[in-house]
Amino acid sequence: MNIHRIAISTGGGDAPGLNAVIRAATLAALQRGWEIFGIRDGYNGLLVPEQYPQGWLVPLTRNEVRGITHLGGTIIGTTNQNDPMRFPVRDADGTIHEVDRTDELVEAFHTHGLDALISVGGDGSLTIANALSKKGLRVVGVPKTIDNDLDQTVATFGFETAVAFATECLDRLHTTAESHHRVIVVEMMGRYAGWIALESGISGSADVILIPEIPYDLQKVAEKIREREKFGSKFAIVVVAEGAKPVGGEITVHSRPAGRLERLGGVGQKVADELRVLTGKETRLVVLGHLLRGGSPTASDRQLALRFGAAAVRALAEGKHGVMVALDPPRVKYVPLDKATHRIKTVPLDSDIILTARDIGVCFGD
Numbered sequence: 001m002n003i004h005r006i007a008i009s010t011g012g013g014d015a016p017g018l019n020a021v022i023r024a025a026t027l028a029a030l031q032r033g034w035e036i037f038g039i040r041d042g043y044n045g046l047l048v049p050e051q052y053p054q055g056w057l058v059p060l061t062r063n064e065v066r067g068i069t070h071l072g073g074t075i076i077g078t079t080n081q082n083d084p085m086r087f088p089v090r091d092a093d094g095t096i097h098e099v100d101r102t103d104e105l106v107e108a109f110h111t112h113g114l115d116a117l118i119s120v121g122g123d124g125s126l127t128i129a130n131a132l133s134k135k136g137l138r139v140v141g142v143p144k145t146i147d148n149d150l151d152q153t154v155a156t157f158g159f160e161t162a163v164a165f166a167t168e169c170l171d172r173l174h175t176t177a178e179s180h181h182r183v184i185v186v187e188m189m190g191r192y193a194g195w196i197a198l199e200s201g202i203s204g205s206a207d208v209i210l211i212p213e214i215p216y217d218l219q220k221v222a223e224k225i226r227e228r229e230k231f232g233s234k235f236a237i238v239v240v241a242e243g244a245k246p247v248g249g250e251i252t253v254h255s256r257p258a259g260r261l262e263r264l265g266g267v268g269q270k271v272a273d274e275l276r277v278l279t280g281k282e283t284r285l286v287v288l289g290h291l292l293r294g295g296s297p298t299a300s301d302r303q304l305a306l307r308f309g310a311a312a313v314r315a316l317a318e319g320k321h322g323v324m325v326a327l328d329p330p331r332v333k334y335v336p337l338d339k340a341t342h343r344i345k346t347v348p349l350d351s352d353i354i355l356t357a358r359d360i361g362v363c364f365g366d
């Protein structure tokens with residue numbers, strides 16, 4: 001079946017580079033004579049159309065995508081709520097149960113004459129894309145996340161931008177930490193993987209980096225801070241990934257909202273409080289949070305995003321679907337969605353970056 005009309009959706013947490021994907025996919029589709037539409041807010045436009053009186057399908061034209069490559073966020077909106085595979089429905093007594101609405105989604109695509117979907121998202125959105133693909137929809141996935149935790153692709157756009165910003169924050173925190181002889185704990189996003197904390201921590205010369213892959217013992221961290229004092233450094237920068245946990249302990253969960261992933265956050269406060277007691281030093285906490293998701297994508301994130309967007313359209317034009325575009329330098333390849341969503345990519349403990357950090361004296365709390 002030939003393609004005439006396609007849709008693109010951006011789902012999950014936003015990441016710098018989403019607009020570049022939308023622009024490349026739009027221009028590549030228009031060049032082939034196709035129509036292309038953006039679905040508002042992930043799949044929300046299809047699932048709760050009554051919330052979109054102005055329409056939930058945004059026609060993407062050359063004008064619509066002009067001048068957006070450098071903009072953070074996504075012009076069509078996103079959400080990490082209302083997962084169509086477990087859509088939350090409130091009963092009369094106020095309790096919430098979850099229903100699978102993927103059949104309805106596939107049906108809505110047919111009703112609107114949409115021949116295929118480009119789904120830009122992380123682990124969650126690509127799992128949904130895979131389910132839609134298994135139900136007969138032609139889907140191509142585009143990997144997106146600042147967390148860099150998607151398997152099967154060497155990189156995701158947004159990650160480098162987040163690392164660059166976090167590094168700049170660490171540089172700024174160094175001068176104030178040193179002037180006041182303080183310990184500054186910096187909590188960073190990244191969910192169950194320590195990539196952002198690790199890469200920015202190394203680039204920003206952190207003294208301690210705590211990541212989910214290496215459970216920590218704060219006695220070891222306190223020792224490191226005391227040892228630094230002996231050599232005349234009366235301050236320390238401690239980077240903590242939000243998914244870090246103590247040896248034998250649990251991850252710190254902020255909340256577990258219905259129909260969506262658990263929210264992490266709060267481990268930085270615990271680490272700062274305990275280090276204050278263990279070292280007797282003045283301690284401060286900085287949570288970078290959503291600042292890591294904003295801003296203009298770096299040049300390489302823009303390129304990666306443009307390459308992914310164009311490759312997604314090429315895949316559809318070549319009759320490929322049920323696949324995710326993936327970076328395998330120097331090329332972009334296609335991997336089955338099944339394989340792409342199988343597991344998340346965490347930091348390998350024997351990786352060169354961990355070895356480098358250890359060689360230059362970074363403490364992982366182990």
Ligand code: F6P
Pocket residue numbers: 013080122145146147189190191242263264293
């Ligand atoms: O997956 C991207 C991410 O920013 C994670 O690093 C973080 O745990 C989560 O999203 C935060 O989600 P929310 O925007 O719902 O707070």
